[in-house]
Amino acid sequence: GAGVSQSPSNKVTEKxxxxxLRCDPISGHTALYWYRQSLGQGLEFLIxxxxxxxxxKSGLPSDRFSAERTGGSVSTLTIxxxxxxxxxxxxxxxxxxxxxxxxYFGPGTRLTVT
Amino acid sequence: xxxxxxxxxxxxxxxxxSTNFTCSFPxxxxxxxxxxxxxxxxxxxxxxxxxxxxDEKKKGRIxxxxxxxxxxxxxxxxxxxPEDSATYLCASLGFGNEKLTFGTGxxxxxxx
Numbered sequence: 510g511a512g513v514s515q516s517p518s519n520k521v522t523e524k525x526x527x528x529x530l531r532c533d534p535i536s537g538h539t540a541l542y543w544y545r546q547s548l549g550q551g552l553e554f555l556i557x558x559x560x561x562x563x564x565x566k567s568g569l570p571s572d573r574f575s576a577e578r579t580g581g582s583v584s585t586l587t588i589x590x591x592x593x594x595x596x597x598x599x600x601x602x603x604x605x606x607x608x609x610x611x612x613y614f615g616p617g618t619r620l621t622v623t
Numbered sequence: 624x625x626x627x628x629x630x631x632x633x634x635x636x637x638x639x640x641s642t643n644f645t646c647s648f649p650x651x652x653x654x655x656x657x658x659x660x661x662x663x664x665x666x667x668x669x670x671x672x673x674x675x676x677x678d679e680k681k682k683g684r685i686x687x688x689x690x691x692x693x694x695x696x697x698x699x700x701x702x703x704x705p706e707d708s709a710t711y712l713c714a715s716l717g718f719g720n721e722k723l724t725f726g727t728g729x730x731x732x733x734x735x
Contacts, residue, residue, distance in 0.1 A: 513666070540721070551727035552667075552712065565721060600667070609655040609716070611669035612723070 511535065513615035515601050521621045522591055530586040530618045534603030541578055542604075542612060543586050545597040552600065558584065559606075591622045627715045629726035636703045637734050643699040644729040646713030650694030655716040657723060658687055658698055662709040670698075670711075700731075708733045 514533045522528050534541050543555040554568040558578040569575070573592075578584040588595055598619050602612040628647045636642045648656060658670040671680045676691040684701045700707055710730045714723035 542723075544725075552714075552725040554722045554724070557721050559721065568722065602667075609672055609674055611657065611672050612659075613669070614659075614666040616666050 513601055513603055513613050515599075515615035515618050517618060518616060519619045519621075521623060524593060524622055525590055527587065527589045528591055528620065530588075530599050530601075530620070532584045532586070532601030532603075532615060534582065534584070534601070535613055536582075538603035538605055538613070539581070540604045540606055540610070540612075541584050542602045543576055543584070544600045544602065546600065547594075547597040555586070555599075588620075591620075593622050596620055596622045627713060627724050627726040629711075629713060629729050631729060632727070633730040633732070635732045635734055636700075638703055638705060640703055641699065641701045642703060642731070643697050644711065644731075646696045646698070646726055648694050648696070648713070648715035648724075649717070650691060652717045652719075653691045653694070653715070654718040654720070656689055656691075656696050657714040657716070658696070659712040659714070660709045661712055661728070667712060698729075703731075703733045705733045705735055707731060 516531045539560045541558040544552045546552050556576045557565040573589045576586045598617045600617045601615045604610040604612045630645050656673045659667040661667040671687045673689040678689045686699045689696045710728040712728045714725040
């Protein structure tokens, strides 16, 4: 079946512009996660959605970052007024539930802020 | 241990040799330990999810052990092949917490 998909695969934007990154999780997966990997760093948790519960936004690095998940499926990560330090690979993952279930990752979006 | 730490950071292994590397994680409030393989230009792929102290899991030539009391897990690869070249990530999950904390990974290169 279809895996997790993300779009765009690459995005180059100018400093100060807003960007939207999209994630389509595996159908039926209730848990959805956003991570980012900056150059030379490990995977950094950003936000977690589980079903209809309020999302865990504790990993968002600033109020320029926001995410929503519509209808319990597709999610959009929005970065406003992008900065050069936002350049990273942004990964989305989904799992049947949270916790001890393995996560299925998408191919990522490589964001470059010039 | 407050964070998830992996060692070594990188490793070169001759094809056919066996190897192993370490993941250290906070032992207090432990719930689960995940291992992922991340090949260049691909998505991270789950290898194992482990929860029980003393657990050992195996997938083909790859196996992992878990010690929750002392907070470490080992990943073993037997008879390394070129397709094993990847970054291996471990991640820890605390009880009551849905956020995985990832280590920075061990980058494995198999030399033909």
